Amino acid sequence: MTGIAFYGVVLLVYLGTDLLAAWGLNLEFGVSGVANLAYIVVIAAGAYTYAILTLGPDTGNGGFQQYVLGLHLPFGVAVVVAAAVGAVIGVVIGVTGLKRIRQDYQAMVMLVISLMAATVVGADTGFLGGQPGLSLIPNPFSGLGGAAGDWAYVAMVAFACVIGFVVMRRFTGGPMGRALRAVRDDEQAAAAMGVSVVRMRLLSQAVGGAFGGVSGALLAAFIGGWSPGAWAYVETLALLTAIIVGGLGNDFGISLGTFLIAVLLLQGVQFLPEIRAHPGLTEALGWITLGSLTIAFLAIRPQGVFRERRPRYHLGDPVADPAGGGTGSAMTPPR
Amino acid sequence: MHILIESIGFGVASGAVLSLGAVGFTLQFGISNLLNVTYGALMSLGAFLGLFLLGLGLNIWLVMTLGGLLIGVTSVAFSRGLISPLTRRGLKPFSLVIVSVSAGIVLEYLIVAVAGPATQSYGNLSGTTLHFWDFTLTTSQVTILAIAVVLMLGLHLLLTRTQLGRAMRATSSNRTLAKSCGIATSRVSDIAWLISGTFCGMAGIALAITTESFDFTLGSLFLIPMIAAAVLGGVGQPYGAMVGGLVVGIVTEISAAYWNPAYESVIAFAILILMLLVRPRGLFGSGSARRLLA
Numbered sequence: 001m002t003g004i005a006f007y008g009v010v011l012l013v014y015l016g017t018d019l020l021a022a023w024g025l026n027l028e029f030g031v032s033g034v035a036n037l038a039y040i041v042v043i044a045a046g047a048y049t050y051a052i053l054t055l056g057p058d059t060g061n062g063g064f065q066q067y068v069l070g071l072h073l074p075f076g077v078a079v080v081v082a083a084a085v086g087a088v089i090g091v092v093i094g095v096t097g098l099k100r101i102r103q104d105y106q107a108m109v110m111l112v113i114s115l116m117a118a119t120v121v122g123a124d125t126g127f128l129g130g131q132p133g134l135s136l137i138p139n140p141f142s143g144l145g146g147a148a149g150d151w152a153y154v155a156m157v158a159f160a161c162v163i164g165f166v167v168m169r170r171f172t173g174g175p176m177g178r179a180l181r182a183v184r185d186d187e188q189a190a191a192a193m194g195v196s197v198v199r200m201r202l203l204s205q206a207v208g209g210a211f212g213g214v215s216g217a218l219l220a221a222f223i224g225g226w227s228p229g230a231w232a233y234v235e236t237l238a239l240l241t242a243i244i245v246g247g248l249g250n251d252f253g254i255s256l257g258t259f260l261i262a263v264l265l266l267q268g269v270q271f272l273p274e275i276r277a278h279p280g281l282t283e284a285l286g287w288i289t290l291g292s293l294t295i296a297f298l299a300i301r302p303q304g305v306f307r308e309r310r311p312r313y314h315l316g317d318p319v320a321d322p323a324g325g326g327t328g329s330a331m332t333p334p335r
Numbered sequence: 336m337h338i339l340i341e342s343i344g345f346g347v348a349s350g351a352v353l354s355l356g357a358v359g360f361t362l363q364f365g366i367s368n369l370l371n372v373t374y375g376a377l378m379s380l381g382a383f384l385g386l387f388l389l390g391l392g393l394n395i396w397l398v399m400t401l402g403g404l405l406i407g408v409t410s411v412a413f414s415r416g417l418i419s420p421l422t423r424r425g426l427k428p429f430s431l432v433i434v435s436v437s438a439g440i441v442l443e444y445l446i447v448a449v450a451g452p453a454t455q456s457y458g459n460l461s462g463t464t465l466h467f468w469d470f471t472l473t474t475s476q477v478t479i480l481a482i483a484v485v486l487m488l489g490l491h492l493l494l495t496r497t498q499l500g501r502a503m504r505a506t507s508s509n510r511t512l513a514k515s516c517g518i519a520t521s522r523v524s525d526i527a528w529l530i531s532g533t534f535c536g537m538a539g540i541a542l543a544i545t546t547e548s549f550d551f552t553l554g555s556l557f558l559i560p561m562i563a564a565a566v567l568g569g570v571g572q573p574y575g576a577m578v579g580g581l582v583v584g585i586v587t588e589i590s591a592a593y594w595n596p597a598y599e600s601v602i603a604f605a606i607l608i609l610m611l612l613v614r615p616r617g618l619f620g621s622g623s624a625r626r627l628l629a
Contacts, residue, residue, distance in 0.1 A: 035429050037436070096608070104370045104428040109611055111372070111436070112559055116604040123595065234440055240433065280452040284444040291441035298430050299421055 009150045011263055016157035017219045018239070018262040022254050023168045024211025025239050028090070030249040030308075031172055032204035033184030035103055037110035037236055038093050041117045042209045044231040045089045046082040046216030048121075048128050051137045051226055053078040065134060066126045075140035075221070082217035083210040090209020091202050114233040122228040133227020137220050157218055164211060171207055172251055180204055181249070234287065238262055241294045247304030257304070265289060342592035343585055344470035350584020351483040352541045356557065357564035357576040358490065359534030363410075365507035365571030366527040369418060370432050374535055374561075376439035376446075377413075378554030381406045381539030383446055386455055395460055395544065396478070403537035410532025411525050413438070419521075439555065446551040454548040479541045486534065487577055494573065503527055507571060560587065560603035566610045 021043055028034045057070040073081070096109055122131040141149035141156075171177060182190035183200045191197050220226045238261060246257020269286035297304065360374050381402050388398040421434060462474030472480075494500035505513040506523045514520045542557060543549050564583045568575020583603055591599045 104432040105611065107429055107432045108370055108372075108562070109608065112562075112604060112607060115556075115559060116601060119600055119604075237436060237440060241437075244433075281448055284447040284452075287444040288441050288448065291437040291439075291444070294437040295417070295434050295441075298426065298434055299424065302426075302430065 005147070006150065009154055011267060012154045013157050013218070013222045014267065015259060015263050016154075016161050017215045017222075018242070018258050019161055019255060020164050020211050020215040020218070022239050022242050022258040022262070023164060023251075024208040024215065025236075026243050026249065026251075026254050027168065027171055027180075027204050027211070028094075028208035029240070030243055030254070031177065031184065032180040032201055034094055034201055034205060034208075035107040035110060036090075036093060036205070036208070037107050037233070037240075038114040038117070039208070039212060039239060040231045040233060040236040041093065041114055042086040042090050042212035043216035043219070043235075044117070044121075044226070046086045046213030047220035047226045047230075048134070048216075049082040049085045049213065050078045050217035050220050051134045052128070053081055054138045054221075055134065055136065065129050065132070065136075067129050067134060068127060075138075079214060079217045083213040086213020086216070087206040087210040090205040090207075090212065093209075094202050094205030111233060114236060118228045118231060118233070129227065131228060133225060133229070135225040137224050137226065139221055139224060153222055157222075160214060160218060164214070167207070168211075168251065171204070172249075237294070238266060238290060241290050241297075243304075244294055244297050244302075245304055247306035247308060248302075249308035250304065250306045253304055253306030256306070261290065261293070338592050339589065340468070341471055342588045344472055345592075346585030346588035347581065348472055348476040348480060348545070348584075349588060350581040351480045352538055352545065352580075353557075353560055353564050353584045354577045354580025355483050355486065355534050355541065356538035356561040357568070357580045358487065358573050359531040359538065360561055361565040361568070361571055361576040362490075362527055362534070362573055363531035364565070365573075366503065366524050367414065367418065367422075368510075369422075369428070369435065371418075372432065372435040372555075372558065373413065373439040373442065374531075375555035375558035376442035377406055377410060377532065377535050378539035378542070378557060379446060379549075379551050380409065380442060380554075381536035382543035382549055382553050383450055383455070383551070384536070385540040385543055386450075386457065389457060395457070395475075396482075399482070399537055399540045399544075402540050403533040403535075406536025406539070407529045407531075407533035410535065411528045413532075414525070414528040443551045443555065450551075452550065454550045455543075456548040457543055460544050475544055479545065482537070482541075486537070490530070490573060499523070499526065556600070559600055559607065560584075563603040563607035563610070566607055 021039070024042075025036065025039045028036045028039070052067050052069040053071050053073045054075065055067070055070055056072045058066050093110065093113060096106075096113070121128050124130060125132075128134065139149070139153070141152040143149070144152055171180065179190070179195045180200055182193065182195055183197050187197050190200075216226075223230075239258075242257040242261040243254045244257075245261060246255065247253025266286050269282045269289075272282040272285070356374075356378065360371070363369075363371060363374070384405055385398050385402040388402055389395065393401070417434070417438060418431070421431060426434070460475050465472050465474060465477060492500075494504060502513070502518045502523045503526070505516070505518055506520050506527075510520055513523075538557075539554055542553060546553075560583050561580075564579035565576045566579070567582060568577070568579030583606060586606070587599045587602045590602045
């Protein structure tokens with residue numbers, strides 16, 4: 001496989017996993033309004049879960065790396081468990097956010113959780129490989145070898161994205177989506193309309209967490225390695241920028257934003273010529289652009305390139321959603 | 336017992352730096368009501384600025400003063416140029432936190448772009464080692480401790496004995512009311528950002544003096560124990576932050592001596608989460624502090 005083709009494969013896998021992650025974060029942040037700055041932790045949890053479920057006992061390969069568990073589970077099972085672990089951790093993180101503290105305090109707590117999780121995992125070598133991390137994580141298509149295996153992986157990520165998209169639409173559209181948005185926009189009004197705020201918040205955390213878990217598992221299986229360096233807290237900001245630039249709560253917008261930010265910008269800067277006297281300059285430029293973009297969008301166009309599409313109601317219309325029933329259709333037309 | 340007393344000594348030394356940073360953080364939070372994550376990056380900037388000034392051959396304590404003041408001015412520019420305009424545009428507190436996280440990242444990577452990602456060091460400035468009783472401290476640690484005490488005393492006198500200090504306290508406890516009483520709140524807020532930034536820069540340089548080596552993440556890593564100290568003492572309360580800094584410093588040093596040093600920052604984290612969930616007003620928090628959190 002030529003270098004360019006392989007780079008294409010890498011970019012496509014990154015795009016797919018980033019899309020899953022951005023959709024998950026959008027469910028939490030854009031749709032239900034949970035300020036999860038620790039989202040990268042669920043991605044990491046998915047990656048580590050997948051790794052320790054497929055690597056086998058850590059005495060293999062001369063025992064050069066240490067980790068807990070160490071099973072030989074098939075790929076599909078490991079990914080499903082990774083999704084479940086992501087969901088559980090998402091809910092645990094979400095519970096701290098339920099406490100009635102200011103939203104910026106909540107964001108702070110999340111940021112701290114993200115920093116500390118990386119510190120704890122990095123400090124304990126016996127738990128998940130410590131700072132050097134885990135390597136030799138099995139790729140399910142390694143048997144196919146070369147180009148065939150790589151493209152098979154791309155196809156599988158694409159398939160996961162299709163499933164993810166269908167699942168996401170269940171939560172962003174229809175009665176469920178309206179209930180979640182109602183909780184985000186006005187908690188008390190939503191509660192008064194019979195929406196269980198706590199249940200909705202935790203549900204969005206669980207689903208968002210599962211998305212992150214799958215994203216992490218697919219990424220770790222492709223790269224073959226995972227370490228605390230791969231999930232610094234700034235990575236959450238990259239996803240958040242994609243969502244803010246694309247358009248908070250707009251499914252199409254955030255998908256485009258993910259492509260622009262996570263793939264085109266952060267991967268694109270690597271095509272800039274590396275200046276020998278300034279190592280790390282190009283990467284720094286990428287992050288500087290990213291941070292500036294976030295600030296610029298929040299200041300000038302906080303709704304993003306594509307604004308969130310809200311269902312419109314008109315006087316005299318028949319009930320907009322006859323099948324909805326229950327909590328969702330309790331939304332009244334905006335006055 | 337020897338280890339305990341020795342680690343209390345280390346704790347007081349690192350607590351002095353923590354207090355310095357936490358007081359600056361909390362002062363600025365009290366005035367602007369913004370959780371300013373950029374504070375950590377400004378600290379790193381202070382440390383690198385100190386490195387540059389040190390390279391010019393200046394005395395380290397002059398570097399600390401000069402670097403601190405420069406960061407103070409930067410901090411006012413940050414407030415004037417970015418935070419105030421955005422607050423006037425009606426950005427929500429959460430969006431402002433995202434702005435300050437982003438600004439912090441921009442600042443950190445600007446440091447990388449100029450100075451490179453490599454770790455830096457001020458060289459050995461610790462001076463001679465002093466022993467009294469079971470305490471073992473270096474002269475530079477003792478000097479930093481003294482500077483911190485002087486600065487805190489100065490801030491105390493400013494807040495309690497001067498017209499400006501009264502205006503600052505009034506603005507912190509109720510900005511609208513202070514404004515309608517004829518206090519020039521935007522000027523008071525500028526001064527608060529200046530003092531807070533100066534404390535921030537000095538803490539950054541003090542931290543760089545006391546650690547063996549540092550890179551551009553110096554400040555953001557120090558942000559957790561610092562915010563823990565500020566929250567422990569009650570956010571927006573300078574006196575609380577002084578005590579909070581000492582407590583967090585001593586507790587983390589003792590835990591490092593008796594437990595795994597790698598978990599040092601985990602203790603600060605645990606204190607922070609516990610305080611936020613159980614008593615967000617802080618240990619000495621009053622009713623007005625509760626208003627900030629509601």
